[in-house]
Amino acid sequence: EFEDYDISEAPHAEAALEMARQTQPDLVLLDVMMPGALNGLDVCRRLRAQAGTGNAPRIIMLSARGQASDREAGLQAGADTYLVKPFSPLQLISCIADLWAQA
Numbered sequence: 001e002f003e004d005y006d007i008s009e010a011p012h013a014e015a016a017l018e019m020a021r022q023t024q025p026d027l028v029l030l031d032v033m034m035p036g037a038l039n040g041l042d043v044c045r046r047l048r049a050q051a052g053t054g055n056a057p058r059i060i061m062l063s064a065r066g067q068a069s070d071r072e073a074g075l076q077a078g079a080d081t082y083l084v085k086p087f088s089p090l091q092l093i094s095c096i097a098d099l100w101a102q103a
Contacts, residue, residue: 012036013043020047025057027096032063032074041077048078058099060092 008023010016013036020028028047030040038046044059061079063070074082080099083092 013038013040016043017046017050020057021050027099028057028059029092030059030061030079032061032065032070041073044074044077044079058096060095060099062087 008019008025010019013034015036016028016030016034017038019025030043032040034040034043040061040063044061047057047059059079061074061077061082062085063074063082064085066084071082071084081095083095
């Protein structure tokens with residue numbers, strides 16, 4: 001609504017991994033709590049390890065868990081940044097812009 005992005009959505013963690021393999025996204029938004037056998041931290045680790053997507057996407061981890069240990073777990077899993085819910089759409093857009101500025 002605020003920017004011109006092509007957005008794809010996966011219904012669960014396994015589908016997110018397959019979608020990332022197929023589409024090679026520039027950015028991935030991951031919720032820590034995801035449906036399926038894997039959580040967002042698992043998906044993040046796998047995306048970083050996958051051939052072809054290991055370094056490609058920027059990853060923003062989203063979570064209602066805002067403790068320092070939760071943030072650290074997200075960053076150690078490979079997330080570029082960690083946003084705590086609730087957050088505004090403008091905060092997300094700003095976070096994305098910051099990631100692009102760092103590249």
